[in-house]
Structures are given as C-alpha cells and as structure tokens.
Amino acid sequence: MPALTTRDLCFAYDGVDVLHDVSVELLPGEVVAIAGPNGSGKSTLIELLAGVRRPRRGEIQRRGDLALVVQRPAAPAELPVSAADVVAMGTWKRGARMPRSAARAAVAEALDRVGMREVASRPLLALSGGQRQRVFLAQGIVRRPGILLLDEPAAGLDATSVDRMQRILAEEAARGAVVACVSHDGDAIAGADRVVRLEGGIRVA
DSSP states (O other), X not given: OXXXXXXXXXXXXXXXXXXXXXXXXXXXXXXXXXXXXXXXXXXXXXXXXXXXXXXXXXXXXXXXXXEEEOSSOOOOTTOOOBHHHHHHHTTEETTEEOOHHHXXXXXXXXXXXXXXXXXXXXXXXXXXXXXXXXXXXXHHHTTOOXXXXXXXXXXTOOHHHHHHHHHHHHHHHHTTOEXXXXXXXXXXXXXXXXXXXXXXXXXXX
C-alpha cells in the first residue's frame, strides 16, 4: 500500500498554476528521485507532499510519520543552538515525545551516521554550509520516520558526504521507509529506484 499518494495535484502562485494535475504514489522501501529542470515545480511538489503548502486542487493522503529535510535552511544569528540541539528537535512529534534517554541515544546515533558526532556541541552558526546540511539530514532521520522527504539535500556537500548521504537514504528505504528526494545530481537520479520527472509543472514519462 502506498505511504503517500497524490491525485490531480494543482498549485498556483499569484493565480498562475505551477503544478498541473500531478499524481504520484510513493511506496515503502523505495528511493524516489524527483527530477526536472529549474522551475519545473520540484520543490513545490515536495512541500505539498510534506504539508508545508496546501494545494489549490487535488488530494494528498499520507500514511505514517513524516520528516522533511529542506535545502540550506536559514538560521537566525541570535539562535543559540548546538548541532545536537537541532537534531534533538527532530525527536519531537505532535502528541508524543521520546523518553529523554532514548532521545539522547537517537541524537548521538543520527549525528554519527552523518559524520557529525564530533561537532555535536558546536553552535550551529559556527558550522559550514555543508556541515549544517548534514546536521539537518540527521534531524530528518533521527526519529526513523516512515516518510522521509528531502529537497536538494546534497547542496553544499563534498563528494564524500554525498556518497554517505546516498548510503543513508538507501538504508532508510531498506528499513521500510518511503524516501523521496529532489535532485539535480545525475548519479543520484540514476541510482534511485524510481524517478518522478517534472517539466513545466507537469509529470512526464
């Protein structure tokens, strides 16, 4: 059974449709690449799938816990949080929170998986763009969500970190999660189980 389904999804900016009747099904255990040229509606689609935006028309059904990893999230200069604090936010869930000891262990494991355990106590703003991106990937995987959505998670990462990220996404799918990732990277797209390709806001073969 699909964990995430859309039917005839439309979305408009200032009254102009940028997505046109997009239907997708995302299945547990697969990595799906959302691909297409700039301006084709990829990031808009991932935000609709995550519930960040509401469609103008169409239906979205989600089955399971969901996490979203965005591209290079901005951090206010006055925000006094460490890398571990940011990842710990990913353990929060409406209506339920992990026990404190379990959350600490999950945060340490997630940081270790992305290669950031040694900087756990460093302020987020002291990290490079690529390091921050890895921290936010750790935030996305820390709760082991059933649906993991990512918008250009490789932005700012070096080749070694990109390879690590691809392994992590494959591991998440192997445990039964849906993984859908907006990407321009040819290797990542070629390595996906399935590709959803958009052109001009329309899903194409």
